[in-house]
Amino acid sequence: MNFQFINFQKKHEILLVFFVSLILSFMFFGNGISGDFVFDDVTIVQNRGDLTDPSNFFNLFISPYHQNTPKSGLYRPLTMATYSLNHNIFGSSPISFHVVNILIHALNSFLVFCLVIYLFPPKAETSKFLSYATFLLFLVHPIHTEAVTSIVGRAELLAFFWSLVTVYFFIKKDLLLSSVSFIFAMFSKEIALMALPIIFYIDWALIKNKFFEVAKRMAVFALPLGGYFLLRYKALGAYSFGETDTNIVSNVLIFVSSPERVFTALKVLVLYAEKLIWPIHLSADYSYNAIPTVKNFFASLSSITGLIMLAGLAVILVLRKTRSSGFGFAAALFLFPYLMISNLVLPVGTIMGERLMYFPSLGFVVAAALVIAGFLNKGKTYKIAALFLLVFLVIFYGVRTFVRNKDWRDSRTLFYQTVKESPNSLITRTALAGLHIRANEWDLAKEQLEAARKIYENHSHLQNLLGVVADHEGNLALAEEKYKKSLELNPNAINSYINLADLYLKQGRLEEASDNLLKVVDFYATTEFVMRYSYTQIALNKPDKALEVVNKYFGSDLNNPDLSALVGTAYFVKGDYKMALFFLEKALEMGNNALEIKKMIQISDEKLG
Numbered sequence: 001m002n003f004q005f006i007n008f009q010k011k012h013e014i015l016l017v018f019f020v021s022l023i024l025s026f027m028f029f030g031n032g033i034s035g036d037f038v039f040d041d042v043t044i045v046q047n048r049g050d051l052t053d054p055s056n057f058f059n060l061f062i063s064p065y066h067q068n069t070p071k072s073g074l075y076r077p078l079t080m081a082t083y084s085l086n087h088n089i090f091g092s093s094p095i096s097f098h099v100v101n102i103l104i105h106a107l108n109s110f111l112v113f114c115l116v117i118y119l120f121p122p123k124a125e126t127s128k129f130l131s132y133a134t135f136l137l138f139l140v141h142p143i144h145t146e147a148v149t150s151i152v153g154r155a156e157l158l159a160f161f162w163s164l165v166t167v168y169f170f171i172k173k174d175l176l177l178s179s180v181s182f183i184f185a186m187f188s189k190e191i192a193l194m195a196l197p198i199i200f201y202i203d204w205a206l207i208k209n210k211f212f213e214v215a216k217r218m219a220v221f222a223l224p225l226g227g228y229f230l231l232r233y234k235a236l237g238a239y240s241f242g243e244t245d246t247n248i249v250s251n252v253l254i255f256v257s258s259p260e261r262v263f264t265a266l267k268v269l270v271l272y273a274e275k276l277i278w279p280i281h282l283s284a285d286y287s288y289n290a291i292p293t294v295k296n297f298f299a300s301l302s303s304i305t306g307l308i309m310l311a312g313l314a315v316i317l318v319l320r321k322t323r324s325s326g327f328g329f330a331a332a333l334f335l336f337p338y339l340m341i342s343n344l345v346l347p348v349g350t351i352m353g354e355r356l357m358y359f360p361s362l363g364f365v366v367a368a369a370l371v372i373a374g375f376l377n378k379g380k381t382y383k384i385a386a387l388f389l390l391v392f393l394v395i396f397y398g399v400r401t402f403v404r405n406k407d408w409r410d411s412r413t414l415f416y417q418t419v420k421e422s423p424n425s426l427i428t429r430t431a432l433a434g435l436h437i438r439a440n441e442w443d444l445a446k447e448q449l450e451a452a453r454k455i456y457e458n459h460s461h462l463q464n465l466l467g468v469v470a471d472h473e474g475n476l477a478l479a480e481e482k483y484k485k486s487l488e489l490n491p492n493a494i495n496s497y498i499n500l501a502d503l504y505l506k507q508g509r510l511e512e513a514s515d516n517l518l519k520v521v522d523f524y525a526t527t528e529f530v531m532r533y534s535y536t537q538i539a540l541n542k543p544d545k546a547l548e549v550v551n552k553y554f555g556s557d558l559n560n561p562d563l564s565a566l567v568g569t570a571y572f573v574k575g576d577y578k579m580a581l582f583f584l585e586k587a588l589e590m591g592n593n594a595l596e597i598k599k600m601i602q603i604s605d606e607k608l609g
Helices: 011-032 040-046 058-062 077-090 094-119 125-140 142-149 151-171 175-188 190-206 211-239 258-277 301-318 326-341 361-373 380-406 411-421 426-438 442-455 460-472 476-489 494-506 510-523 527-539 543-554 561-574 577-589 595-608
Strands: none
Touching: 011 094, 011 125, 011 142, 011 380, 040 094, 040 151, 058 077, 058 211, 077 094, 077 151, 077 175, 094 125, 094 142, 094 151, 094 361, 125 361, 125 380, 142 151, 142 380, 151 175, 151 190, 175 190, 175 211, 190 211, 190 326, 258 301, 301 326, 326 361, 361 380, 411 426, 426 442, 426 460, 442 460, 460 476, 460 494, 476 494, 494 510, 494 527, 510 527, 527 543, 527 561, 543 561, 561 577, 561 595, 577 595
C-alpha cells in the first residue's frame, strides 16, 4: 500500500462531516434520551453515593468500578468521573447521561471518518466512498444501541474515543499526546489495551515503518501502563490481576473445561457475526442459560463456522498480500479488541454482550464498506448497485436502531423485550420478578421466579427474591431460610442482609438485626443505614455504640434534622440530658417535629431542673 498522509485542505468538508455526525446521532439515538435508568445503570450510576458527592471526585481514581467491590476486578475511573460530573453539574436525571452518551458516539463516528480518510487518502473515488460509507455504517449500526442508549455503555464509548485519539497522535508521531490519550483510554475501560496491537499493525503493515523501529517507538507506552497498573492495584488490591467474583450465571464459561469454553466461544463469534450483519434479534442479556455450551465441537456447525471465521481473519492479518490492504486493516480492528472479550484466550465477566461489540464492530463496518466500494469501478450498473446497497443499509440499520432504542425506555419494557429474545436468561427473569414485586404484582413475580428456578436455582438474587415473596406471604421461617441461602451463595448480597435485618426487627430479634445492619453499613455506609443501625444500638441500650458509629461516618457534620435527632436520642438514653437537649432542640429547629423529640425535650428540661 502506498501510504501518504492526507492533507486536510478541504476543512469545510471535515467540519460538515462533524455536524452531520452530531445531527444523525441525535436523529437515530435521540429517542432514547427520555429513557430511564435501567438494568446496570441503577446500581452503577443512579444509586451511588460516591458519585453524587463532589468531595469524593478524586477518590474515584483509586476506587473499583463497582462501589466497595474490588472483587469485580473492574477499574474504570475516568468513566466514573464522567458520571460524577453528570450528577453534580446537570443533576441526577437520566436525560443528561443519555445526551452525553450520544455526543460521545457522534465524536466517535467523526473520528472513524477521520481515521479512515487519513489512512486511505481520497486519491480515487473508491477511497473517498470508503470513508463516508464506514462513517455512516458505524454511526447507525443497531448493535451500538446498548453502548449508546444504556448509560453504563459509556465505558465502551470512552475507551473507543481515547483509543482512536491514541492511534491518531501516534501515527502523527506526537508520542507525548499519544501516551496521555492512552492512559485516558485505559482509565475508561480495560479493552483499550487493544489499541496497542492496532497501533503496531497500522504503523508496521500500513505505514510500512520497520518492525523494530515501531517496537522501539511503542516503548513510550510503558510509563502510562505502569502508572495505570499502580493505580489499579491501589483500587483493587489482590484482585488487580487475579480471579474475580464472576459467577456461573454471568459467565458459565469460567466453570467449564477449556475445550468446552473455546467451542462455545467460537459459537458466540458466529452469533456476533449474525447480529452485525442482520441485527434483528438483539438482547440486553445473555446470562445463564441463554447460550447453551458446546461440548462436542464436531456436532456444532456454529463452532466449526466460528473457527473458520477466526482462521480467516488471522490469515488476512498475516499474509503479505492482504495485511497491507484495507481488509487487513478491517481484520485488525475487529480481531484485536474481539480477542479480549471473546473468552477464547481467557474467560471474562460475561459470555456475550452487544455493548462489547462497539470497538470490534469498526472492523466489520470497514470490511462492509470495502466490499461495497469494490463495485464502484466495475461499470455503471455496479456503481448504482453499490450506492443502492449503502443507502439501503444506512436506512435499514438506522430504522432498526431507532426502534431498538425504544426497548430501553424503562425497566419493564426492556425486561419483557429481553425475555422475548432470550427466554432462558436467568438475570432478566429475576430482574423482571423484582420489578413485579416493587409494583405489588405478586402473582406475576412468582411466575417469573418459577421460570428462573427452572433455569438455575442456586442463584443468590433468586433466593433473595424467593425470601421476599415468603416474607410477604407471612412465612417468616421460609423467608429467613431463603435470605440465608442467598448470603451463602453470595456473602456480598447487600439486599439480603437488609431484608434479613428487617425480618429480625419484625420479630424483635434486635441483636441479629444489628449484626446484619452492620454488614450493610460496612459495605454501604449511607445515612439511612447508619441511622438504622444506630437506632438498633439505642434499642439494645448501647447508646455509646450508636454515638461511635455516627462519629465514625459523619463526625461533627450533623446539619441534618434526622441525624441531630438520632444523636439527641442516644444522649437521652445515656442519661446525658444536657447534650440530649442541645441536639434535640437543634433537630427541632431544623424541622424535625416528631412528637417523640418534643417529649424527650420536655423530659430533659425537667431533669435539668
